[in-house]
Amino acid sequence: MRMCVLGGDGYCGWATALYLSRRGHEVAIIDNYLRRQWDFELGTQTLTPILPLNDRLRIWQEITGLSIELMVGDVTDYSFVSTAFADFQPDAVIHFAEQRAAPYSMIDQKHAVFTQVNNVVGTLNVLFAMREFCPECHLVKLGTMGEYGTPNIDIEEGYIRVEHNGRSDVLPYPKQPGSFYHLSKVHDSHNIMFACKIWELRATDLNQGVVYGTVTDETALDEGLINRFDYDDVFGTVLNRFCIQAACGHPLTVYGEGGQTRGFLDIRDTVRCIELACLNPANAGECRVFNQFTEQFSVLELAQMVQEASRKMGMEVEIDHLPSPRVEAQHHYYNAKHSKLIDLGLRPHYLGESLLDSLLNITVKYQDRVDISQFLPQVNWKSPRNRRTRLATVPAATASS
Amino acid sequence: MRMCVLGGDGYCGWATALYLSRRGHEVAIIDNYLRRQWDFELGTQTLTPILPLNDRLRIWQEITGLSIELMVGDVTDYSFVSTAFADFQPDAVIHFAEQRAAPYSMIDQKHAVFTQVNNVVGTLNVLFAMREFCPECHLVKLGTMGEYGTPNIDIEEGYIRVEHNGRSDVLPYPKQPGSFYHLSKVHDSHNIMFACKIWELRATDLNQGVVYGTVTDETALDEGLINRFDYDDVFGTVLNRFCIQAACGHPLTVYGEGGQTRGFLDIRDTVRCIELACLNPANAGECRVFNQFTEQFSVLELAQMVQEASRKMGMEVEIDHLPSPRVEAQHHYYNAKHSKLIDLGLRPHYLGESLLDSLLNITVKYQDRVDISQFLPQVNWKSPRNRRTRLATVPAATASS
Numbered sequence: 001m002r003m004c005v006l007g008g009d010g011y012c013g014w015a016t017a018l019y020l021s022r023r024g025h026e027v028a029i030i031d032n033y034l035r036r037q038w039d040f041e042l043g044t045q046t047l048t049p050i051l052p053l054n055d056r057l058r059i060w061q062e063i064t065g066l067s068i069e070l071m072v073g074d075v076t077d078y079s080f081v082s083t084a085f086a087d088f089q090p091d092a093v094i095h096f097a098e099q100r101a102a103p104y105s106m107i108d109q110k111h112a113v114f115t116q117v118n119n120v121v122g123t124l125n126v127l128f129a130m131r132e133f134c135p136e137c138h139l140v141k142l143g144t145m146g147e148y149g150t151p152n153i154d155i156e157e158g159y160i161r162v163e164h165n166g167r168s169d170v171l172p173y174p175k176q177p178g179s180f181y182h183l184s185k186v187h188d189s190h191n192i193m194f195a196c197k198i199w200e201l202r203a204t205d206l207n208q209g210v211v212y213g214t215v216t217d218e219t220a221l222d223e224g225l226i227n228r229f230d231y232d233d234v235f236g237t238v239l240n241r242f243c244i245q246a247a248c249g250h251p252l253t254v255y256g257e258g259g260q261t262r263g264f265l266d267i268r269d270t271v272r273c274i275e276l277a278c279l280n281p282a283n284a285g286e287c288r289v290f291n292q293f294t295e296q297f298s299v300l301e302l303a304q305m306v307q308e309a310s311r312k313m314g315m316e317v318e319i320d321h322l323p324s325p326r327v328e329a330q331h332h333y334y335n336a337k338h339s340k341l342i343d344l345g346l347r348p349h350y351l352g353e354s355l356l357d358s359l360l361n362i363t364v365k366y367q368d369r370v371d372i373s374q375f376l377p378q379v380n381w382k383s384p385r386n387r388r389t390r391l392a393t394v395p396a397a398t399a400s401s
Numbered sequence: 402m403r404m405c406v407l408g409g410d411g412y413c414g415w416a417t418a419l420y421l422s423r424r425g426h427e428v429a430i431i432d433n434y435l436r437r438q439w440d441f442e443l444g445t446q447t448l449t450p451i452l453p454l455n456d457r458l459r460i461w462q463e464i465t466g467l468s469i470e471l472m473v474g475d476v477t478d479y480s481f482v483s484t485a486f487a488d489f490q491p492d493a494v495i496h497f498a499e500q501r502a503a504p505y506s507m508i509d510q511k512h513a514v515f516t517q518v519n520n521v522v523g524t525l526n527v528l529f530a531m532r533e534f535c536p537e538c539h540l541v542k543l544g545t546m547g548e549y550g551t552p553n554i555d556i557e558e559g560y561i562r563v564e565h566n567g568r569s570d571v572l573p574y575p576k577q578p579g580s581f582y583h584l585s586k587v588h589d590s591h592n593i594m595f596a597c598k599i600w601e602l603r604a605t606d607l608n609q610g611v612v613y614g615t616v617t618d619e620t621a622l623d624e625g626l627i628n629r630f631d632y633d634d635v636f637g638t639v640l641n642r643f644c645i646q647a648a649c650g651h652p653l654t655v656y657g658e659g660g661q662t663r664g665f666l667d668i669r670d671t672v673r674c675i676e677l678a679c680l681n682p683a684n685a686g687e688c689r690v691f692n693q694f695t696e697q698f699s700v701l702e703l704a705q706m707v708q709e710a711s712r713k714m715g716m717e718v719e720i721d722h723l724p725s726p727r728v729e730a731q732h733h734y735y736n737a738k739h740s741k742l743i744d745l746g747l748r749p750h751y752l753g754e755s756l757l758d759s760l761l762n763i764t765v766k767y768q769d770r771v772d773i774s775q776f777l778p779q780v781n782w783k784s785p786r787n788r789r790t791r792l793a794t795v796p797a798a799t800a801s802s
Contacts, residue, residue, distance in 0.1 A: 116521055124517065124581075125510065132786070153568045169554045173575070175591065176594075190576065194578065199783065327598060
């Protein structure tokens with residue numbers, strides 16, 4: 001199949017592009033390098049030393065003989081997206097090209113507005129360009145489990161049958177997102193459902209859980225193919241951050257009591273889920289929703305698992321409870337369905353000791369690149385303007401939240 | 402109370418500003434005259450000859466001795482909104498300042514993106530500016546009944562109790578909006594709910610039905626205060642268009658079979674609803690939703706009522722069924738609750754013969770200003786690019802949809 005990976009220089013996008021390429025698909029990456037720009041803005045960097053995308057792609061070709069096309073541009077530029085789709089004629093568009101960090105969207109008005117405009121306009125452009133230039137193409141869009149929030153009922157996959165006053169209907173699952181970023185994904189979901197309805201486009205909205213891990217079979221082929229490993233308070237996801245904190249002997253920073261429960265998955269399952277969705281496309285006019293995660297954990301459970309795995313490697317780490325910078329329930333019901341990708345053939349990698357060992361080994365390997373000032377949360381949900389003092393490389397201890 | 406009316410030069414905004422001013426409130430209008438600009442863009446004009454806003458406000462002061470403050474600017478400009486709120490210190494912000502026409506949002510990619518960015522960014526800015534400069538202020542936001550779509554169950558006011566797998570929760574009512582405009586209002590609703598939750602703002606989201614009528618007690622005081630009367634296929638609402646078609650002896654243009662059922666209200670009820678919401682503000686942290694309409698009609702029922710009222714005035718009009726340019730169910734269940742504003746004291750003006758007489762009289766009075774090329778729908782939901790040939794003042798009969 002011809003697959004266009006939007007945001008293919010990012011964490012999930014890079015792993016996905018390589019996986020699909022090795023699986024024999026014709027892959028093109030679209031990226032505008034904004035993820036690298038945010039590292040400059042925030043004064044952060046990935047733990048792992050990633051190469052420029054051109055170098056990565058050259059190495060990929062040298063090692064595998066496979067080539068991945070690169071189109072550099074911004075999906076918020078409609079003429080660019082139009083030309084790209086008209087030229088490449090994708091069978092599937094895999095859309096990772098969004099600002100994906102909740103804390104980034106909560107910094108201040110500018111960052112909230114940027115996140116929503118960037119994400120909503122990019123997705124609208126993708127939908128219009130599909131309609132005009134490749135109407136049979138299948139959109140595989142990355143959403144997030146965070147769109148649902150934490151309702152007191154089971155979370156279904158996108159839709160729910162509601163019985164009310166003696167009548168019944170299947171309706172979009174009610175959403176209660178917890179940041180301006182998560183809201184942008186809810187806006188996208190509504191826009192996609194509508195476009196499928198009026199234009200008979202086909203789409204799969206993948207509500208992904210929190211991704212962990214760095215190594216995939218493809219990135220392991222050469223150090224030049226290594227993927228990002230983000231551990232800062234803005235773009236870092238929680239399990240990655242815990243592993244790196246453990247490797248540095250820093251306490252694991254749990255927000256609040258750590259009862260926040262979420263869905264998680266291994267990045268090796270992310271890439272497989274994407275291919276499964278592409279190989280089994282939605283029907284014309286259909287907007288499917290799959291919940292893309294494999295296990296549920298509370299944040300405290302994760303911390304305890306990392307603590308235990310570290311102990312076996314001879315590292316003693318503490319667990320610190322910091323005041324949560326977010327506005328979220330710290331104890332809540334959470335039971336989210338996630339059977340549709342399993343039905344399509346996903347065989348999950350579960351988070352176990354061996355995986356934690358390998359994650360911890362990576363953090364130990366690159367620990368001389370760690371900037372511990374990146375650990376502490378500086379973006380507070382309750383403030384309309386967060387000062388970003390670390391942006392000027394002030395030590396974290398003096399930074400305000 | 403100190404009340405800031407965003408979009409106070411528009412149809413609902415102007416009537417509301419005058420009503421609140423005469424009721425003794427301190428009123429400021431914020432407007433950027435974009436509504437007048439859209440008339441230039443579309444080659445349309447209001448049936449009624451409206452004056453420039455400065456002249457309207459001067460006449461208002463001369464007749465009533467009451468002054469309304471004017472701040473000219475765009476709510477998508479955060480520094481402007483910030484300064485306006487910081488200076489005026491409103492008790493209530495009444496937010497009409499959005500692109501409000503579904504067909505306008507469906508013209509093409511540019512108009513869809515403009516509508517969503519304009520509306521979403523404006524509302525985000527209002528929320529951030531309230532949080533920073535008047536956190537006790539009450540946001541009264543105009544949403545639309547079109548956010549709900551036409552589910553096969555009763556439509557509640559914003560929230561619904563869902564029983565599922567033996568558990569229960571009260572959740573935001575699932576939304577199925579039918580245009581990129583209606584989607585923008587859904588995006589706003591989610592953003593407002595979240596801002597109330599994290600910042601303890603207070604908001605009332607008024608999901609308004611289709612408004613009809615032009616004359617209010619205040620605009621009737623002088624012809625220089627006359628309100629807009631839009632009847633074109635983009636900004637005109639259906640009952641206004643039927644009345645003007647009847648006055649011109651043009652067939653009433655019903656889209657499809659006309660079974661589309663919606664909530665309607667008189668503009669004299671709109672202004673009263675706004676004041677009722679302001680006088681009974683939401684609590685801190687509360688995002689209330691009221692469904693703001695008074696009666697349900699199908700489009701065909703409205704056409705038949707106008708036909709009957711016309712006959713009594715000696716005018717015979719036909720009903721034409723045009724292919725619907727929209728993607729919408731033409732027969733559907735529709736039962737939307739609307740008791741909360743009644744509970745606060747609203748006494749509705751119902752659509753009856755006398756009102757139809759007065760609407761028809763206005764259209765007869767100004768019939769020499771009618772441009773019949775504005776009647777026919779030119780924006781088709783299924784097309785990603787609608788040519789807007791009328792924009793070059795080509796007669797409607799040759800225009801493409």
